[in-house]
Amino acid sequence: MPEIVTRSVDEAARALLVAAGCDKRLAPLFAARGVREYAELASTFDALTPPDRLAHIDEAATLLADGIAKGEKLLVVADYDADGATACAVAVRALRALGAKVDYIVPHRFRHGYGLTPEVVREAAERKPDLIITVDNGIAAVAGVEEATKLGIRVLVTDHHLPGDQRPAATCIVNPNQAGCGFPSKNLAGVGVIFYVMLALRAELRRRGAFAGTPPPNLANLLDIVALGTVADVVKLDANNRILVSQGLARIRAGKACPGIRALFEVAGRPTWRAATYDLGFVAGPRLNAAGRMDDMSVGIECLITDDPVRARQLATELDRLNRERRVVEGDMQESALAMLADIPETDGFTLSIHHPDWHAGVVGILASRIKDRFHRPVFAFAADGEGTLRGSGRSIAGFHLRDALDLVDKRNAGLLERFGGHAAAAGVTLAAGSLERFRTAFESVARELLSVSDLERRIETDGELAADENTLELAKLLREVPWGQGFPDPRFVGRFEVAAQRVVAEKHAKLTLVQGKHRFSAMRFGSADPLPAAITAVYRLDVNEYQGAETLQLTLEHCEDARAGDG
Incomplete structure (x- = not known):
């Protein structure tokens, strides 16, 4: 049985957060996750770490701006996961908006393997690019960059993976994790890195007078895609990444997402107006990833690039089909793996x-x-x-x-x-x-x-107990607005409940009525329909359940134990 532990709260940090105006219910949750100053909770775009903190980003901007001025052919080489797909979409959308001639290719997981390999370079060379731009890959592409150089193609590497002992001899490398880079957020996803490069490119073009008399493209329009890739790649949501995700979610909730992301929500039956990090990590992300896992990630990239809602819906429907196929394959593989490990x-x-x-x-x-x-x-x-x-x-x-x-x-x-x-x-x-x-x-x-x-030893971290009257719909809604995720986990609470009613729904879930003192709660236990004892100790999340336009509180149980097992 796993040990249930309570996160420790830095009381000094909690007090400072409250004094600075943080909600008293949220302050201990933030303090327990390492937040020390209210400024770390900023979600406005102007609070982002500036692009010039990334090493060599000015060189990258100059390289791209020169290429645009000369009418050079740019080719983005992507990765076949959600981070690579979103990074590719951001690069292509931004470069086209900034006047570049740009196309993309994405390696096939089964034919090419990962990254900018010599084989991928040779295929890329058939399109006669002047410059290859890697997104979410390239920092380990020593042989691939060497092949590109032999063929007369320059390479701009944008990546976030940890470098190896040998650095590729690219024309320019932008990676927060390379030696000598002082960028404070080492947790940028690949999509975050290329977004920063596009910000720097726009600034360079502005310095050259490219937008005289016309407003420059609003790259904040791409933050819905940046947020999706950041959450789906399960990078740590540090203060800088939380801003990127918060801004992206705000665009999605406001109905300003690109047609592809809107379509991914639609095929999953999720409303965009209450989008949360859960939707990016467990709804849109897996559907996008399914293309690279089961077939060809270009399906996912095209879904994010198109401005045609009809085409976006067609591509999202195909991604949804691939994701259902993936679930079946995964189930069979998990069954065989557990049988293999049974003894x-x-x-x-x-x-x-x-x-x-x-x-x-x-x-x-x-x-x-x-x-x-x-x-x-x-x-x-x-x-x-x-x-x-x-x-x-x-x-x-x-x-x-x-x-x-x-x-x-x-x-x-x-x-x-x-x-x-x-x-x-x-x-x-x-x-x-x-x-x-x-x-x-x-x-x-x-x-x-x-x-x-x-x-x-398994441990389940929680944020402790809530009084029965603190389990409210208002708090659930408040928690939904925060960009929880990797390294900044969404709150779990622990409590003892009487089980007043339980029934199986959809053959594999349990719908419950729980009682705590004079309070009754609706609860769900997903993925397990086993009957529960009369009294349980449960680890749970506060969720908002919407049905026929009405919102109600729902406790989502993630772990249950017999509360009377140790009563003697």
């Missing part, structure tokens, strides 16, 4: 590295995430790519930096990893087909050095 005691290892010959390469990342959640261990799931190699996707737990762990594995086992890269929480790796057992041993060894047994 392995959880205490046997610090990590899990799993493979099945029938697994879908586009879905192993989701599988790794599900298995990580279930076993609370770093997980790599591998699929064969048909070319004699295994491609693995990994997910990690708190306190274990996955990309750094792979770097240690690589340094200690020469030639084992053909390619790797990623972040603290997620990473990818490519192995020769016969190297899985060697990788499993090496990865486990590194994890045993960096993790303790206590790190592997």
